[in-house]
Amino acid sequence: MRRSLSQTLVLYGCAALLAVFTLAPLLWLVVMSISAPTDLTEVPLRWIPSQVDFSRYASLLSLEGGNGERFLSALRNSLLTAGGATAAALLLAIPAAYAFSRRRASMVLLFAFLATIMMPPITYILPLYATFSTFGMLNHTITLVIVYTAMLLPFATWLMKANIDVLPLEVEQAAFMEGASTPYTIREVVLPLALPAIAATAMLSFLVAWDEFFYALIFTNDLSAKTLPVAIADFSAGRVTDYGVIASVGVLATLPPAILAIAFQKFIVSGLVAGSVKG
Amino acid sequence: MQQTSILTIDSLHKTYGDVAVLKDITLTMEPGEFLVLVGPSGCGKSTLLSCISGLTEITSGAIGIAGKDRTHDEPADRDIAMVFQSYALFPNMSVARNIGFGLEVRKVAEAEKKQKVAEVAELLKIAQLLERKPAELSGGQRQRVAMGRALVRDPKLFLFDEPLSNLDAKLRVTMRTEIKRIHQTTGASIVYVTHDQIEAMTLASRIVVMKDGVIQQIGTPQEIYNTPVNAFVADFMGAPSMNLMTAQVARDGDRIRIEIPAADGVPVELFDYGTPPERLPDGHGNVLVGLRPEAMRDAAQMNGALNNRHIQTASCLLDVVEPAGADTYAVINLGGKEAVARLSADADVQAGERTEIAFDLSKISYFDMDSGVRL
Amino acid sequence: MHGRRQTKEKWILLAPAILVLALITLIPLANTVWLSFTDTKISALPVPVHFIGLENFIYALTDPDFQAALYRTLYFTIVSVGLEGILGVAVAVLLNQEFRGRTLLRALIILPWAVPTIVNAVAWRLIYHPDYGALNSLLYQIGLISDYRSWIGDPMTAMNMVILADVWKNFPLVAYVALAALQTVPGDLNKAAAVEGAGPWKRFVSITLPWIAGPLMVVMVLRTIEAFRVFDIVYVMTGGGPADSTKTASFYVYQEYFNYLRSGSGASYAVLVAGISAVLILAYYSASKRQTAGAAA
CATH class of the missing domain: 3.40.50.300 (P-loop containing nucleotide triphosphate hydrolases)
Structure with missing residues (x-):
């Protein structure tokens, strides 16, 4: 069907509006992060920075000075926590997914898995807090890794199950006929075939862990374990007078997920769509 | 051992x-x-x-x-x-x-x-x-x-x-x-x-x-x-498969008389001199008779074999003729089924014409009309 | 694989996952339920704990503050998810049209989703800043307001401002799901309806929307479950204020636990919130089951 001129105008107008709505807050965050501190306190605002100032990034990325140390240790903790939890979750999710896909484990049980992450964290937080406190585990990265593993596990299991479902069954049967045990078959036959699915699952899991705030807020209290979201909340709530610093931290924390999301768009979007719709 | x-x-x-x-x-x-x-x-x-x-x-x-x-x-x-x-x-x-x-x-x-x-x-x-x-x-x-x-x-x-x-x-x-x-x-x-x-x-x-x-x-x-x-x-089993035709069968002395109705109204009448199957019905009765296509040849190619009493000829109307290289298959409407005869490749036959078909009755099988069990 | 061995193997494969989930979710959940029937308080000293039956619940259900928090959560959830639904479908319909730059735009709208929740909250907090915020400056410069306003310092607007920030981050998910569903609408169906004389709006309402309703429903319920437990964005943007105007149920429980240290009473609130979540989760289960069954048919 051909469009009339007015329809075309409306269409491109809407597209432009969407682009602005989507990008403006992000662009403004970037602009703030490189504006001179005085530009940010002008009334009304100076939209275009009077000079481009990368000094905040430089200070955040160096261990000299308090901000840099806070940021870099939070970055380290976030990488360790999200990475560790992703690895642990996959390690547990793959056998479980295999049981759901190939050993007729009940779908109701899988849904019960998913239900655990749909519950508000406040349902679990206090007993967890009490237990970790008893064992002196508060403020440790490993504690967050354990909690995040449980948080990532159901979705990772679900996603891996959906991917194992579509692998050719006969190949596994052939392995069993040849005398391979189930662990051997999973390791040597199933995993190599499921590699793309594992990568997609790992990526989505990492992003979820990277984003988590509530448990990190409660279970950590200093540089040794605080993750980026908590550090950012601190920056924002603290006495930082230069809003550009907060903006720079925000930009840096957004870069890894944004780069992943853009680079692996197809992967991630299909994982998201499947993950939210097929249940 | x-x-x-x-x-x-x-x-x-x-x-x-x-x-x-x-x-x-x-x-x-x-x-x-x-x-x-x-x-x-x-x-x-x-x-x-x-x-x-x-x-x-x-x-x-x-x-x-x-x-x-x-x-x-x-x-x-x-x-x-x-x-x-x-x-x-x-x-x-x-x-x-x-x-x-x-x-x-x-x-x-x-x-x-x-x-x-x-x-x-x-x-x-x-x-x-x-x-x-x-x-x-x-x-x-x-x-x-x-x-x-x-x-x-x-x-x-x-x-x-x-x-x-x-x-x-x-x-x-x-x-x-x-x-x-x-x-x-x-x-x-x-x-x-x-x-x-x-x-x-x-x-x-x-x-x-x-x-x-x-x-x-x-x-x-x-x-x-x-x-x-x-x-x-x-x-x-077999391609083309065995022709299964509904026929009237009756004992006639030491032989079996088989009458297969044809679409053009002229039934084919054959006599089986072999050992009669045990469970053949005593009087007249409808049974399925089975003959493989290679047991239905063109009489013109049979020559001496026609002296064999197991091989009998009958004139049949060819419905369809399908040359298939080494053989020519002819479809004949017999006993309510499309029976296939296997003629030689150079058989001079036309669809819609009648031709003499040689039936090899030493290869015949009888089956029950209802259960399909061999008699 | 033979029956008994298959069953045994199934449980061996599941055991580690079940163990972790039991330790981190199931046992704490049971523990929370137990706490909700006691008068436990967080304390450095060992204090005797008493079983007090339904007392906490009776208090919680008659507590006007908690009721207000529930209503706020409900408001947040309904408005947020409603707007995400409308915006998501509108964006999906737009991105389903052919125009130059469509591929780029489809890629770009993943960015709000990729922004970490806390960064989103911080960014919008800066944008809403009463003195130096971009929103004030922009509206002032184009003449929509004559005075700077305190967007999240005013109980009348604070919640809606939080909602706007939440919608900005979360509409892409709904848009992607709706877009995926739209791409399966047979073009012939629309053409046939157009031939029958149905206008674009009529076609959208009577063909497109019913077609994508299944997946849309599922993702909206999922978003409802997530929105209902909202905490992070409130914590960073407003801290529940001003005048409790953004204090949601999760935030309320958080304060009861960690500010007032009343674990027994906090647990009863938590159990009530969990109960509502459980209803939503069951709704999700039935919606997704219907959707899967529909897709298989």
Whole structure:
């Protein structure tokens, strides 16, 4: 069907509006992060920075000075926590997914898995807090890794199950006929075939862990374990007078997920769509 | 000394919920036999193979392999190997590792494994492909690798699940010959599933014809072809299949008078001088008479054979004439069915004309009208 | 694989996952339920704990503050998810049209989703800043307001401002799901309806929307479950204020636990919130089951 001129105008107008709505807050965050501190306190605002100032990034990325140390240790903790939890979750999710896909484990049980992450964290937080406190585990990265593993596990299991479902069954049967045990078959036959699915699952899991705030807020209290979201909340709530610093931290924390999301768009979007719709 | 049977199946039943897929399957197979399970899709032949392999658990009955009860053993413990319809090669492994996988799992020493893989590759003419991945192979080569994986462990029994159905027609013939050659050189015991009755006829030392989860007939290809136990086997085995025509049959002294109504109103009248079947109805009665196309030739080509009293001629109206190279097939409307006669390639016949057809009554079969059972 | 071994293997494969989930979710959940029937308080000293039956619940259900928090959560959830639904479908319909730059735009709208929740909250907090915020400056410069306003310092607007920030981050998910569903609408169906004389709006309402309703429903329920437990964005943007105007149920429980240290009473609130979540989760289960069944048919 051909469009009339007015329809075309409306269409491109809407597209432009969407682009602005989507990008403006992000662009403004970037602009703030490189504006001179005085530009940010002008009334009304100076939209275009009077000079481009990368000094905040430089200070955040160096261990000299308090901000840099806070940021870099939070970055380290976030990488360790999200990475560790992703690895642990996959390690547990793959056998479980295999049981759901190939050993007729009940779908109701899988849904019960998913239900655990749909519950508000406040349902679990206090007993967890009490237990970790008893064992002196508060403020440790490993504690967050354990909690995040449980948080990532159901979705990772679900996603891996959906991917194992579509692998050719006969190949596994052939392995069993040849005398391979189930662990051997999973390791040597199933995993190599499921590699793309594992990568997609790992990526989505990492992003979820990277984003988590509530448990990190409660279970950590200093540089040794605080993750980026908590550090950012601190920056924002603290006495930082230069809003550009907060903006720079925000930009840096957004870069890894944004780069992943853009680079692996197809992967991630299909994982998201499947993950939210097929249940 | 009596040889131990390689495979014994004793009143095996398999049901899924309320659906009985296999009903009272009993059969025995001797070492070195090439047993082909054949039947239309849904007849249970693949399920039966799967039960033998242990991939499917049976509902009741017993399975013995090489003298041991294997009913409840895992596939890996049954001393069998299987070639899958999809080949089921491991895509991430080289041909050599695919073939040697079973040995790898059994922790066979590297040198011995290498040697066995090389021997099998030699036998299957794929020695030059050992380093390739399955994705780099043609369909026929994959088929060979799948067979190599089965052969290398030298198991007691081989199971083949429609192994040729994914190949194109020409390659299928080549691989059929190849499988036959391997059977003959290795003397392996093979259970082979196919829906293709030509494959069954050419490969089998014995054929098991199945339908609706029930074994219809077990026999050599000749027995199945010449004396099918019922109308289903007669119709299913052989291409083109046996003509089954409704006829009036009556004893007439020491012979049997057969009258087959024809579409043009002139019935064909024949006399069978052979031993009358035991259960032939006493008086007049409708039965199904079965004659294979090659038992209905053009009389003009028969010459001296016409002196044989088993060969009788009748004038028939040809409905359709189909030249097919070596033969010409003519369709004749007889006994309510389209019967096919196999005429010689140079037969001078036209559709819509009448011609003299020679019926070879020594090859005739009688079946009950209702049950289809051989009389 | 044979029955008994298959069953045994199934449980061996599942055991590690079940163990972790039991330790981190199931046992704490049971523990929370137990706490809700006691008068436990967080304390450095061991204090005797008493079983007090339904007392906490009776208090919680008659507590006007908690009721207000529940209503706020409900408001947040309904408005947020409603707007995400409308915006998501509108964006999906737009991105389903052919125009230059469509591929780029489809890629760009993943960015709000990729922004971490806390960064989103911080960014919008800066944008809403009463003195130096971009929103004030922009509206002032184009003449929509004559005075700077305290967007999240005013109880009248604070919640809606939080909602706007939440919608910005979460509409892409709904848009992607709706777009995926739209791409399966047979073009012939629309053409046939157009031939029958149905206008674009009529076609959208009577063909497109019913077609994508299944997946849309599922993702909206999922978003409802997530929105109902909202905490992070409130914590960073407003801290529940001003005048409790953004204090949601999760935030309320958080304060009861960690500010007032009343674990027994906090647990009873938590159990009530969990109960509502459980209802939503069951709704999700049935919606997704219907969707899967529909897709299989």
